[in-house]
Amino acid sequence: MKVLVCISQVPDTVTKIVLKDNNKTVEENGITFIINPYDEWYALVRALEFKEAGIADAVHLITVGRANTEPVIRKALALGGDEAIRIDADSNDPYVTAGYIAEYAKNEAYDLVLCGKETIDYANGAVGPMLAELLDIDFIGFATAVNIAGTIATVKREIDGGEETDTASLPLVISCQKGVAEARIPNMRGIMAARTKPLKTISPTAIEPLTTVAHYELPPAKAGVKLIAPDQMDELVNLLHAEAKVI
Amino acid sequence: MSVIVLVEHTEGTIKKKSLEAVQYAADIAKKLGTTATAIVAGNVAESEMQNLGNYGAAKVLYIGDNRLNQLHARAFTRILVTAARQEGSPVIVALHDVNGRAIAPRVAVQLKAGLVSGALSSPDMSDGFVVKKSAFSGKAFAFVNVTSQVKVVMLAPNSFPLVKGEGSAVIENLTVAFDEKDFGVTVQSVDQITGEIPLSDAELVVSGGRGMKGPENWGLIEGLAKELGAATACSRPVADAHWRPHHEHVGQTGGTVRPNLYIAAGISGAIQHLAGVSGSKTIVVINKDPEAPFFKAANYGVVGDVMEVLPRLTEAVKKFKAQQH
Numbered sequence: 190m191k192v193l194v195c196i197s198q199v200p201d202t203v204t205k206i207v208l209k210d211n212n213k214t215v216e217e218n219g220i221t222f223i224i225n226p227y228d229e230w231y232a233l234v235r236a237l238e239f240k241e242a243g244i245a246d247a248v249h250l251i252t253v254g255r256a257n258t259e260p261v262i263r264k265a266l267a268l269g270g271d272e273a274i275r276i277d278a279d280s281n282d283p284y285v286t287a288g289y290i291a292e293y294a295k296n297e298a299y300d301l302v303l304c305g306k307e308t309i310d311y312a313n314g315a316v317g318p319m320l321a322e323l324l325d326i327d328f329i330g331f332a333t334a335v336n337i338a339g340t341i342a343t344v345k346r347e348i349d350g351g352e353e354t355d356t357a358s359l360p361l362v363i364s365c366q367k368g369v370a371e372a373r374i375p376n377m378r379g380i381m382a383a384r385t386k387p388l389k390t391i392s393p394t395a396i397e398p399l400t401t402v403a404h405y406e407l408p409p410a411k412a413g414v415k416l417i418a419p420d421q422m423d424e425l426v427n428l429l430h431a432e433a434k435v436i
Numbered sequence: 437m438s439v440i441v442l443v444e445h446t447e448g449t450i451k452k453k454s455l456e457a458v459q460y461a462a463d464i465a466k467k468l469g470t471t472a473t474a475i476v477a478g479n480v481a482e483s484e485m486q487n488l489g490n491y492g493a494a495k496v497l498y499i500g501d502n503r504l505n506q507l508h509a510r511a512f513t514r515i516l517v518t519a520a521r522q523e524g525s526p527v528i529v530a531l532h533d534v535n536g537r538a539i540a541p542r543v544a545v546q547l548k549a550g551l552v553s554g555a556l557s558s559p560d561m562s563d564g565f566v567v568k569k570s571a572f573s574g575k576a577f578a579f580v581n582v583t584s585q586v587k588v589v590m591l592a593p594n595s596f597p598l599v600k601g602e603g604s605a606v607i608e609n610l611t612v613a614f615d616e617k618d619f620g621v622t623v624q625s626v627d628q629i630t631g632e633i634p635l636s637d638a639e640l641v642v643s644g645g646r647g648m649k650g651p652e653n654w655g656l657i658e659g660l661a662k663e664l665g666a667a668t669a670c671s672r673p674v675a676d677a678h679w680r681p682h683h684e685h686v687g688q689t690g691g692t693v694r695p696n697l698y699i700a701a702g703i704s705g706a707i708q709h710l711a712g713v714s715g716s717k718t719i720v721v722i723n724k725d726p727e728a729p730f731f732k733a734a735n736y737g738v739v740g741d742v743m744e745v746l747p748r749l750t751e752a753v754k755k756f757k758a759q760q761h
């Protein structure tokens with residue numbers, strides 16, 4: 190089985206967001222970029238487990254991004270994986286990202302494509318299903334467990350108010366979340382090995398985005414917390430009813 | 437021409453969040469000088485569909501195929517694409533939930549339509565088609581302009597109060613030519629957590645952290661939740677320690693909630709936790725440490741011991757509810 194893992198670079202949750210150019214763009218200076226946690230902890234690690242178990246022969250990593258995403262993809266390679274592909278393009282539109290990945294993947298005969306349930310920056314969760322549509326294959330989203338036997342995938346996934354177990358034939362795109370695998374930390378050997386693993390750069394034919402971010406806004410500062418004494422819970426309930434109007 | 441909106445149901449009962457989606461689609465339709473058409477599939481009673489008229493749907497396109505009681509994303513994609521072409525729809529609305537998110541992106545690809553997920557506002561059409569959404573784990577809002585001719589919008593549940601009006605919808609059957617591959621995913625078993633309110637859709641949430649000390653104290657969280665009609669949630673270490681099931685964990689690596697009220701008991705308010713809850717309209721924090729970072733993100737704070745405060749709050753809610761009746 191040949192597996193492709195979609196890796197995206199995102200700002201770390203702990204970095205402060207600063208806007209510039211009249212709120213039209215986000216200041217990138219000072220932002221710490223990380224691998225999207227769902228891609229790293231769940232999709233990538235599960236793919237590596239398949240390789241270790243002899244279920245996968247090859248694990249490829251793919252990212253759509255400029256040269257500044259290379260440290261992140263090297264870090265992903267340090268966890269494992271045979272090679273990485275970087276599609277050298279800007280993309281802030283899932284249609285464009287999925288389009289580039291599909292363009293590459295369609296000639297590679299991947300049996301399984303794993304991605305994260307969403308990125309922590311824009312939280313679309315759209316690249317996976319779009320990719321499946323472009324490759325004309327099935328997609329199962331929000332997986333909490335992924336198992337493969339032969340050409341059949343058994344996937345536990347989140348549903349409204351519960352979980353269900355689905356089966357589907359490969360090839361398949363699956364988006365992963367907590368439960369699929371346990372996060373790993375790269376070791377020294379992995380970091381050394383990653384330095385010499387192939388990282389292929391591809392210049393794609395440009396795809397026109399269908400959306401753009403017109404501008405950003407920072408949420409209004411909280412007015413400040415109103416403290417209520419611990420023995421005045423009737424007052425809290427009254428405030429929640431009369432002032433906040435939530436009960 | 438009409439704006440189409442995908443409607444979800446639970447065993448024939450249309451979900452509240454789908455009523456929100458219908459209302460939202462009707463509002464967009466009105467701005468465009470047209471009407472909204474609701475798409476209903478599976479086993480749903482006529483009265484349920486007629487009720488959609490009260491939320492602004494002028495028409496219901498119904499497809500009564502029992503296989504559609506389950507999420508067959510590719511079948512639903514074909515339904516929406518068929519309906520969108522038939523109706524000449526400029527905008528397609530679905531929910532930003534586990535179902536909508538498996539379907540709407542596929543529809544967007546087929547129609548070459550720009551997609552905006554997690555919509556929090558009605559589109560501003562004064563200069564393009566601009567929709568507000570949360571970005572960077574709640575640390576900013578992005579205003580996304582959809583530049584394609586056809587647009588797909590995924591509405592975040594619980595973003596607009598539901599207003600029941602008076603209207604009627606005509607119900608018509610929709611014919612769709614399915615392909616075998618549309619039903620390629622087989623559901624083997626369903627594990628419905630019954631009796632609980634799904635966390636992602638909940639209007640009220642009571643959540644506990646490590647300050648609750650252990651699973652034996654969760655009766656305090658559940659007692660308050662029951663009194664309020666709220667769903668329960670927890671911080672990550674609580675789920676990691678198996679005090680609570682994993683699906684309750686909210687934050688950067690867990691679920692995201694946007695309830696009207698989020699009550700956090702014994703949670704410190706780490707940024708990774710806030711990432712999943714900062715969209716809540718009102719936040720109440722109960723913590724014995726006045727320096728806990730969560731107080732900075734809270735609307736109301738109680739500095740005190742959860743073991744004492746929670747029972748008192750539950751009592752107060754009970755008293756309040758009794759007065760309401």
Ligand SMILES: Cc1cc2nc3c(=O)[nH]c(=O)nc-3n(C[C@H](O)[C@H](O)[C@H](O)COP(=O)(O)OP(=O)(O)OC[C@H]3O[C@@H](n4cnc5c(N)ncnc54)[C@H](O)[C@@H]3O)c2cc1C
Binds near residue numbers: 646690706742
């Ligand atoms: C990459 C990454 C991702 C993460 N993702 C998540 C995530 O998705 N969700 C998440 O929640 N965390 C996440 N975390 C962990 C997060 O950083 C915090 O460690 C975690 O949220 C703390 O949980 P807590 O508030 O329950 O526990 P603690 O930080 O231990 O806080 C307990 C609080 O309870 C108070 N307390 C104690 N006893 C009482 C009492 N009797 N009465 C009242 N108050 C009391 C204390 O004052 C304290 O503020 C993540 C961390 C990392 C590094």
Ligand SMILES: Nc1ncnc2c1ncn2[C@@H]1O[C@H](COP(=O)(O)O)[C@@H](O)[C@H]1O
Binds near residue numbers: 304311313
């Ligand atoms: N630029 C990118 N390059 C490669 N994969 C991506 C990229 N953006 C998103 N993905 C993948 O698609 C998933 C969902 O992303 P999104 O639709 O942007 O929320 C992510 O978790 C990644 O696995």
